[in-house]
Amino acid sequence: MTMIRLFFLVLLPLALLVPKAFAQSAPMLKPVVTVAGDLVTLGDLIAGAGTKAEIAVFRAPDLGQTGIVPADDIIAVAAAHGLVDVETSGIGKVAVKHASRIVTADEMLPLLSQALADGAALEGPDALAIEIDPAFANIHVPVEADGAIRFADAFWTENQGRFDATLIVRRIDGTDERRQLTGKAVETAAMITAARALERGTVLTSNDLRIERKPKAAVRDGQIDDAMLVVGMEVRRALREGQAIRTGDLSEPVLVKSGATVSVVLKTGGLTLTAIGQAMSDGKNGAAIQVMNTQSKRVLQAVVTGPDQVLVQAPRTIVSAQK
Template sequence: MMTRTAHSLVLAAALLASTAMSALAGDADTQIKAPVLRATVNVTGDIVRVGDLIENAGAAANIAVYRAPDLGTTGLLPTAQVIAALRNHQVIGVDVRDIKEVAVSRLARAIDAKEVSAAVAQALEHRNGLGDAASLSVSFDQPVQDLKFDASASGTLAPTSVRFDPRSGRFDVNFELGNGNGATPIKLRYTGVAVETVETVVLIRNVDRNEMIRSSDLQIERRPRAELAGGEPASRELAVGMQMRRAVRAGQALKTTDLAKPDLVQRDQTVTLIYQTAGIYLTTRGKALEAGTDGDVVSVLNLQSKRTVTGRVTGRGQVSVDIAVAKPAQTSEAVMPAPVAVASRLPASATPKAE
């Protein structure tokens, strides 16, 4: 039998073996977590620390090593220079993994001129008679520079005060840009002029009154609504094939009131007069005394009866006259084409016989 003393020695040996194994395992973990150099480094502040440059920095992680590059830029550091700087702070044994240089980038929140314009337009939307933000054209008193802030400035451009004068179109808008780290918000102010625009068609050549509009005469542009003088902008679909009510110069935006349906009947044109009612359809020639488009009521001289009648334009060179109501101008006689004499032939059986 094993004595108590021998048993104790066996337990002690086992404990020593267990402690040795734990120590070896700890050494293995230390080797696995050895400091390793990073090839690319992203920082959000103005200081580069040991923990930014290497993995598993341990207690040395917060030691400042370099000043960060400018906002939104990247700087390159030779690996030998980085290792020397780390050694000065008692950080040794860093695995460089064949890295020749370290790229250090300083993250930033960038705001460009387009984002500023959109924020101003959004702030002015529907203010003092303005339309949607998308329809506003914004110009600034001073050129808007692209801005860069610390990455912590992750908030939106929030308007704190908005002023707009509808007579001059001038605006004065103040913004705040919030910080995620609780720092004081960044304040920005912009002044300038805002104009509401509309999409319309613009003539690329001079067009005379009564001239027909072709697709090649037009181009689509956004123009200030004030150019339309309170009228509605014309679309390409509406304008093509229409006739000008007035002469318009090249470069002018078209309004719906500038356009008219094309004349189907011209003044002094020879037209076909159509007399139609239930069971009757008669045509004769006439001379238009005025121009008209589809559906217009015009005066026409009936060339057969020499009377002036009124009718409705129903097609190119055609005017329809309602027999039931049509009357000659300045007279009460019913309007009908002059009757055409027809010689009727009696049947043979009814022919009188000579006596």
């Protein structure tokens, strides 16, 4: 009798645990839900929905958006489909998010620029400055659309400064997801600008220059688009960093200063002689100046050929024919 009583006392606590175990497997409302498709099922909203899990009960929010569903509405629709005794654990509302892939503006711009340039027969993707309308800066597509992106039907309207194009994203099943987008686009032109603040008299090197693209409508007469035309030139006035460099801002640099010691090259016939001279005036490349030979003190007419370098051509002697 004592043994039976002890056995019963041991079993009693175990029996008290059984209802709790069953309670853990009861349907339970989820506080936060993420869905990939356009429909929300009972299984999405309720853990342990069993055979009712695949029943669609609500439409999902727009791609990438989160919607709020009152818990009472979920309980009511579940009961209507025969799913009862759902444990809410005090949850008053459920957040439902529609998962998506986000195609960002940074991802789109290189391919979009190329597509618009090709469509307009422009020189390259940098030929247009593009700004995607805010509504399309981040485009949501289904998570199944995980393939590469491309653009079709890309058109630029020059007089309006607008574009429209179709974004195409390949889905897992091989089909395409398509989205229209619009924005602003203006043609640009390359121009040479100052890479740093430049003082008057600076002789320009490639490190002083930067190539930028500006709206073509803002390009003024005399602006330069080829750095090779600028390197070696002298700045006639101070320029601020980022300022466009125009032809009027430049002049040939003074290669020979008055009073400077110069290397004199004298060419006569097939001979080339060199001497040291003193410049009598300033001279730019190709300028004719007077140079004094420091040994003979003779003043010669010379042409500036480089920094502190001049060339003297000996006059030809013309012999007339004897009759």
